[in-house]
Amino acid sequence: MTKLVFLGTGGGRFSTIYQIRATGGLYLMDGANMHIDPGPSAAYQMHRMKLDPAKTDAVLVSHCHPDHYTDAEVMIEGMSRGGLKRRGALIASRSVLEGSQRHGPVISNYHRSLVERIQMAEPGGSTAIDGVKVRFSGTKHSDPTGVSFSIETSAGVVSYVSDTELEESVCREHEGSRVLILPLTRPWGARIPNHLCTEDALEFVRQVRPEMTILTHFGAKLIHAGPERQASMIERGTGVRTVAAQDLMGVHLGKAIRIHRFEG
Numbered sequence: 001m002t003k004l005v006f007l008g009t010g011g012g013r014f015s016t017i018y019q020i021r022a023t024g025g026l027y028l029m030d031g032a033n034m035h036i037d038p039g040p041s042a043a044y045q046m047h048r049m050k051l052d053p054a055k056t057d058a059v060l061v062s063h064c065h066p067d068h069y070t071d072a073e074v075m076i077e078g079m080s081r082g083g084l085k086r087r088g089a090l091i092a093s094r095s096v097l098e099g100s101q102r103h104g105p106v107i108s109n110y111h112r113s114l115v116e117r118i119q120m121a122e123p124g125g126s127t128a129i130d131g132v133k134v135r136f137s138g139t140k141h142s143d144p145t146g147v148s149f150s151i152e153t154s155a156g157v158v159s160y161v162s163d164t165e166l167e168e169s170v171c172r173e174h175e176g177s178r179v180l181i182l183p184l185t186r187p188w189g190a191r192i193p194n195h196l197c198t199e200d201a202l203e204f205v206r207q208v209r210p211e212m213t214i215l216t217h218f219g220a221k222l223i224h225a226g227p228e229r230q231a232s233m234i235e236r237g238t239g240v241r242t243v244a245a246q247d248l249m250g251v252h253l254g255k256a257i258r259i260h261r262f263e264g
């Protein structure tokens with residue numbers, strides 16, 4: 001059984017600054033435990049879900065924006081049992097590890113020394129975390145070195161698309177995904193550069209045609225417009241089951257895909 005937990009569903013500046021939605025990233029369990037994009041509140045959300053950071057096998061950071069990386073060092077300390085045991089993998093974009101023109105680097109030398117392995121995630125590349133393959137592909141975003149992660153789980157491919165504009169070459173990389181996780185920052189009719197709005201996401205889903213789409217990374221304006229409404233527009237327009245994620249929502253992937261709402 002493959003499980004996903006949405007430790008946050010907020011994204012963009014104002015959602016993050018005011019924590020209108022949490023921004024703790026995505027936790028994936030499939031033999032290996034992966035924490036993708038641990039932004040602000042990741043540690044707290046792990047605590048609320050009774051997930052133990054000491055059991056994380058890899059921290060993955062898609063790009064160098066604070067809603068995706070700020071708790072990465074804390075989670076690395078967790079993964080390495082408070083820094084007492086060199087353990088786990090850090091997989092991150094070039095901007096996060098080396099820095100690019102305007103971004104990063106953001107992981108200290110001390111935290112780099114706590115992990116067993118560091119790998120730069122570049123489009124076209126891949127890695128394996130305890131036998132689970134993760135492929136990297138490109139995005140079109142204000143951090144030009146950002147990457148998406150396609151995880152080949154025992155229940156099919158789960159694609160975590162990182163912040164991007166709609167572009168055919170970006171969509172094409174996710175064909176064959178069973179679950180497509182899209183960063184929907186803006187609502188219908190409110191497109192901004194570097195991000196997806198609802199009509200962009202609809203087109204993305206139409207091209208990829210996954211079994212299910214899960215929307216996350218909601219900006220303040222989108223939260224106001226209603227994430228569920230955007231999800232039903234996409235579902236109606238594509239015929240693909242589409243869900244707006246909620247904070248701490250779980251997804252169980254077996255033969256069927258089951259959603260578990262958090263009732264803490």
Ligand SMILES: [Zn+2]
Nearest residue numbers: 063065141163
């Ligand atoms: Zn971003």
